[in-house]
Each structure stands twice: as C-alpha cells, then as structure tokens.
Amino acid sequence: MSTLQITDLHASVVTDAGETAILKGGDLTVGSGRTQAVMGPNGSGKSTLAYVIAGHPKYTVTQGSIVLDGEDVLDMSVDERARAGLFLAMQYPVEVPGVSVSNFLRTSATSIRGEAPKLRTWIAEMKEAMAGLQMDSAFAERNVNEGFSGGEKKRHEILQMSLLKPKIAILDETDSGLDVDALRVVSEGVNQFREDSGAGVLLITHYTRILRYITPDVVNVFAGGRIVETGGPELAEVLEADGYERFADLSTA
Numbered sequence: 001m002s003t004l005q006i007t008d009l010h011a012s013v014v015t016d017a018g019e020t021a022i023l024k025g026g027d028l029t030v031g032s033g034r035t036q037a038v039m040g041p042n043g044s045g046k047s048t049l050a051y052v053i054a055g056h057p058k059y060t061v062t063q064g065s066i067v068l069d070g071e072d073v074l075d076m077s078v079d080e081r082a083r084a085g086l087f088l089a090m091q092y093p094v095e096v097p098g099v100s101v102s103n104f105l106r107t108s109a110t111s112i113r114g115e116a117p118k119l120r121t122w123i124a125e126m127k128e129a130m131a132g133l134q135m136d137s138a139f140a141e142r143n144v145n146e147g148f149s150g151g152e153k154k155r156h157e158i159l160q161m162s163l164l165k166p167k168i169a170i171l172d173e174t175d176s177g178l179d180v181d182a183l184r185v186v187s188e189g190v191n192q193f194r195e196d197s198g199a200g201v202l203l204i205t206h207y208t209r210i211l212r213y214i215t216p217d218v219v220n221v222f223a224g225g226r227i228v229e230t231g232g233p234e235l236a237e238v239l240e241a242d243g244y245e246r247f248a249d250l251s252t253a
Helices: 046-054 078-084 101-113 119-132 137-141 150-164 180-197 233-242 245-251
Strands: 003-015 018-031 035-039 059-068 086-089 096-100 168-172 200-205 218-223 226-231
Touching: 003 046, 003 200, 018 035, 018 046, 018 059, 018 200, 018 226, 035 046, 035 233, 046 059, 046 078, 046 086, 046 168, 046 200, 078 086, 078 101, 086 150, 096 101, 101 119, 101 137, 101 150, 119 137, 119 150, 119 180, 150 180, 168 180, 180 200, 218 233, 226 233
Parallel strands: 035 200, 035 218, 086 168, 168 200
Antiparallel strands: 003 018, 003 059, 218 226
16 A cells, blocks of 8 residues: 655745745645546646646645655655655647657656566567557557657557556546547546556646546646645536636635
8 A cells, every 4th residue: 555645845946036836735645546636727727736746846745745655755865755656647748759668668667667678578568558558559660659649648648657557657648639539548647557557646737638438536726826625526517517616716816
C-alpha cells in the first residue's frame, strides 16, 4: 500500500511581473487503489499542483510538504521521484525527434526497474499494452509524439503508465483534445491499469465527461490555489449542472 500525502502546500512562480503565488495551502491524500479527482475552473492551480508534485523547476515550493510512503518528495530530483513511483501524464506531451517509441519506453523502464527488460519479454509486454489501447504495432517505431494526433499522444501517455507501473499516477487533463472514441479507449486503459496494479490515481480535469468512464472515489474542487470543497462522485454532477460560478470569488482570492 502506498500513500502520497500533500500537506499545506504553497508554491509560486516567477514571471516578468515578479513572484506570483499559485498554490495556497493545498491538502490532499492519494492512496493505493483510490482515485481522487481534482476539478476546478481554468487558472485555479490544478495543473500547477501536478507539476509541483512531479518536480517542475519552474515552480518553487515555499511552504508545506509532499511525502510518498514516508519519504520527502521535495528532496528528490525529477528522476528520483519517477523511480520512487510517481508518474505524470502530461496535458501537452512534447515531441522527442529521433527517438522511437519503443526505445523511449524500454529506456524508461530500464531506469525505473534498475535493469533492462529482456528484449523478447519486453516486446511481448509492450504489444499486449498497446493492444489494450487499440494501438497498431507500427506505432512503436514512430518518433515520440512527432506528428501524433491528440488522441495518439494521450494513448502514448497511458501506454507509458501501463508499462512503468507507478505507485501513484497523476493524470493532468488527460481528456483534453480527445473525441468520444479516444476518450473511451484512454479511460479503459486507466481503469485496466488501476485494476491490474492497485495504484492510486490523481485525476485532474476541468470537465466531467471523463468521470463517466472513470469513477472517482472522491471529487475535490480546486479554486484559488487550494481545495475548497470535497465530496463523492455526486459532486461532479453538481458541477456539471451549476458550473464553477460559486467559486469565482475564491479563484481571485
């Protein structure tokens, strides 16, 4: 059993206008086998939360803690966080020209596992994961995210997650840019990963449509850099009906 514990998290970013506080005291716990959804209006700090957990150098943590299974995540480098069991599926995955999907995934798995997977075993493992995401085997020979459609990029993120088997997976607006069919396939991949691994999932989204396919245990509303309301899956239905208007004052606080 793994637990990611976020306590009183404050973080800022430096822009031309000076230092700006983004996270203002967030508290959140994500445990094995549980799915926490974080929803909120644009600019509320949802994606910043994901990037701070992953260790993006753009953001500075000014207060609070992030602890994974008793270990201080803030003392870890980005690579160390990944090896410790954290994974971030990015909203806007970057292109890596000249590096094939197959080589990228095997190199990543080698780093996480501490040894290179045996080639024959690895090929079978990768093909099985790709089939589950309805990805053609030729996809493995394409350069990472180069010329990928939005749906292909998101499937590739979920493919990475399935193969790297993190303890806690953070999905940053994985549903953005997906049509209905791609959303269903990606969601099925997430559900299969949860079932197979028992990992915890932090699902960050603006809309409720992905929650029709991935049922969260808890829904958190993020506004003004912190969680302002928590409930069950029914809270997402309220947000779908009423929007985020009642949190507008908090978003500018």
